[in-house]
Amino acid sequence: MTPARKKRLTLIILMVAGIAVGVGFALKALNENIMFFFSPADIQAGKAPANKDFRVGGLVVEGTVKRPGEGLTVEFNLTDNDSVVKVKYTGILPDLFREGQGIIANGRLNDKGEFIASEVLAKHDENYMPPEVMDAMKKSGQKMPGMDKKGI
Amino acid sequence: MFKWFVKWFHRMGSPPHFYRFAGSWLPWLTVVFTVLTVAGLYGGLVLAPPDYQQGESYRIIFIHVPAAWMSMFIYMVMASCGIIVLVWRMKLAEVVLICSAPIGASFTFLALVTGSLWGKPMWGTYWVWDARLTSELILLFLYLGVIGLYGAIDEKRVAGRAVAILAIVGMINIPIIHYSVEWWNSLHQGATVTKMDKPSIHWTMLVPLLLMALSFKVYFIISLFQRVRAELLHRERNSRWVEELFRS
Numbered sequence: 001m002t003p004a005r006k007k008r009l010t011l012i013i014l015m016v017a018g019i020a021v022g023v024g025f026a027l028k029a030l031n032e033n034i035m036f037f038f039s040p041a042d043i044q045a046g047k048a049p050a051n052k053d054f055r056v057g058g059l060v061v062e063g064t065v066k067r068p069g070e071g072l073t074v075e076f077n078l079t080d081n082d083s084v085v086k087v088k089y090t091g092i093l094p095d096l097f098r099e100g101q102g103i104i105a106n107g108r109l110n111d112k113g114e115f116i117a118s119e120v121l122a123k124h125d126e127n128y129m130p131p132e133v134m135d136a137m138k139k140s141g142q143k144m145p146g147m148d149k150k151g152i
Numbered sequence: 153m154f155k156w157f158v159k160w161f162h163r164m165g166s167p168p169h170f171y172r173f174a175g176s177w178l179p180w181l182t183v184v185f186t187v188l189t190v191a192g193l194y195g196g197l198v199l200a201p202p203d204y205q206q207g208e209s210y211r212i213i214f215i216h217v218p219a220a221w222m223s224m225f226i227y228m229v230m231a232s233c234g235i236i237v238l239v240w241r242m243k244l245a246e247v248v249l250i251c252s253a254p255i256g257a258s259f260t261f262l263a264l265v266t267g268s269l270w271g272k273p274m275w276g277t278y279w280v281w282d283a284r285l286t287s288e289l290i291l292l293f294l295y296l297g298v299i300g301l302y303g304a305i306d307e308k309r310v311a312g313r314a315v316a317i318l319a320i321v322g323m324i325n326i327p328i329i330h331y332s333v334e335w336w337n338s339l340h341q342g343a344t345v346t347k348m349d350k351p352s353i354h355w356t357m358l359v360p361l362l363l364m365a366l367s368f369k370v371y372f373i374i375s376l377f378q379r380v381r382a383e384l385l386h387r388e389r390n391s392r393w394v395e396e397l398f399r400s
Contacts, residue, residue, distance in 0.1 A: 009239045016320060023324050027335075034336045036282040057337060094276030096205060104339055121275045126344040128210060128353040130201035 096122035195360030226256035246312030
């Protein structure tokens, strides 16, 4: 490589490294804004904003989905296998909503510490398999790899 | 071996040689592309079983995931060409860079649209501003920026160098897209295939997915070769080899 080319290559590497560091710091500073949701443990620790809309994500606790009354209102507990928060929502739930499923709810906390959701989104995990394989895994007591990660 | 590579690299840099080389490969690539696409689509849409949770809706991954991979792969091709343009001042790399941009933009657009169509029934929304979706949208804007910047400068050698810098700078976004689902909480799920662990997808679904990914790669090469050949003819329209090509 000629000296001129070597110099240009060095300049490019320096430029990319410099920008990478800059972007890295910017993303670090904006970390909280990029986080799409808070976990129930974050809420417990008081990290979630008060009197302001935010999102909470976790797994729907099995056996806690209740429909009080006739309407579309639904109540359930949300967990990250650490803390639990109670969520109330009135509206249409996405297809993937079910007990044990990861979901993300948008809304705010009320005085009683319940989360009043205005929107519920289902978070899909990264596992794809035929129903028979899932049944076989359940029978043999195997756990799916994605479900160990902080519950979501 | 290295000497042979350097020789090959320099020969590839010559426009008439590349023009002939690409032309002779196009028919073969088209055959490979057709076989891969038919096999991948048949495997994905007919042979693969439905998913345990999503039922039939998951089948959009056979387009969405390869398109998303291509959107990042093509950007890496562009950035590598950008480095060759700036360091070695190779004309052909400029042409490959600018000819890749519209293809990459199309794949990015396809990934965004298919993801959005899948998101409505599965997540319950077409779009959210989570880290993965936002960084992929930025990738689309980077592609459009490269196309726009190239078009805005009349002197094409200068334009080639300008877009090379943009392509290299934008490369920072690629690891951000890939790791966005790990670094931050996001609505988009984590990686299924492109991770160190064993892929968390059943092999009956994985095989057609990989076939489609290969088919998209071959499609990119076909489309790129055609674009590069046209651009070379246009750029070298006053040179001897083009004149000879059309005289005979």
